[in-house]
Each structure stands twice: as C-alpha cells, then as structure tokens.
Amino acid sequence: MNNLFTALIAKRIVATVSALLVIAIACAAGIWQLSRAEDKIVLAAHLLARQQMPILSVNSSSLTLEDASERRMIARGQYIPEAAIWLDNRPRPMPPAGSTASQSGFFLMMPLRLEGRNEVLWVNRGWAPRNSADRELLPPVKTPANVVNIEGIVFAHPGKVYALGESKPPIDTGKPRIEQNFDLVGEGRLRAWSQSPFILREIxxxxxxGLLREWAPLTTGVDRHYAYAFQWFALAVAGFLFWLITGLRQYRRQDVNGDQE
Structure with a gap:
C-alpha cells in the first residue's frame, strides 16, 4: 500500500496537484451551472405566481414598478406610431418547430396614450424578422388608429443587449428609430410627457x-445548464481517471522492473 501511495502521489506531486486543480475547477463550474438552473426555476415559479394574481388596470390608478412588476395588466388607449422604437439584434423568442437556428429581428416598442389619463405606457408589441439585405427596411406592421384594449405582462424593461458606447446621435424624425436598447427614463425626458414607470409586454x-408574441418561458435554457453541468462533472471524472490510470501504469512498470531485478 505504501508503494502504491508513493507511486500515485509522492512521486507525482505535479501531476497530483494539476489533477486536483482540474477536478476542483470543473466541479465548481458544474455546481455553478446547477445553481443557475435552479435560479431560473425559482424565478419562473415566482413569475407564474405573480401572473396568477388579479389582473391590474393601468387606466384605473397610478401604479409603481414594485406594485405591478411581473403582473398581468390590461390597458386601453391609442398608439403613437410616430414615436415607435425598433430594438435591433433581438432573436426570435420561440424558434419555429423543428428549427434550432436563431433568427434575428426586432422588438417593436410603441407608446400607448392611455384613455382617461394624461399618461403614456410603453408597450413591447412583439417581434418581427429583420431584412438581412437592408437593415433600415423595417418589416410591415399594422398599427390600429383607433382606441385599443391590450393585455400583457409588466416588466421593468424589454431586455438588454450588449452595445458599444453610450453616446447616441441626434434623433432624425424623418427616419425610423432603430436602437440597441430601450431607455425608459430617457424617453420620458426626451418627450417631456408623463409615463408609467414600467413597460407592458403584450401577450x-x-x-x-405582423408581429409574433410567442414569448419564451423563463425556464428556457435550464436544460442547457444541466448539459453544461454534466460536461463539467464529466471533465472532473475524466481528470481523476487520467491521473489514476497513468499512476497505476507507472506503478505497474516499476513493479515489473523491480521483479526483473
């Protein structure tokens, strides 16, 4: 046993330390992936519980983000299409059945002037595909000119993507606004109007x-986290087996050489 211990560890300090580092890092990464999956499951359960609460009406009273966040809400008003913002580089929330490719497109953000209130509510009306040949050629979307009733889920923002730089060029009112991200507070200052402190993602x-509203559930990606965790744990096992097998081979070679002597 002492000879085996010596062959595996004492004479292989560098290999042993390296194997321990690989195993520790891989196990830590695997545990982190499992925690990410658990966080998504808990968040999805929280969202579902919030959505099962009574439906709010933004026309009835002023609501804070804390009161309305992740709650179902109805709104009645008239769209202001000339103030619309197209959020670029947004993948289709739910790929078509049988497809795994990510299709790039836009989220259409449009303010809704609330009926009976001197207030504007920004609405994420949905997703539309992008023209790959001409970035500024926007997809055809129908916007009702009359007062409409809409229903959706309240969020703080429509989601963010990575964007280089914070400075923005002056707005050209003669061209459609294509942005990377949506700044709710900034839009309120720009327009100098009273607006709700949240956005409504239309269902x-x-x-x-012309818009798609098949929103991906918050548990999307949980399976991917489990797959990543499996890969990390498999790497830890592989590192241990590599260390063990190479050590046993070295021990056997030493044993054979010792017998021959």
Missing part, C-alpha cells in the same frame, strides 16, 4: 398585425 391574443 398573444390572436391579432394579425
């Missing part, structure tokens, strides 16, 4: 306006 009610 799919069967309206054919």
């Amino acid at each position: 799919d009610t069967g309206i054919d306006d």
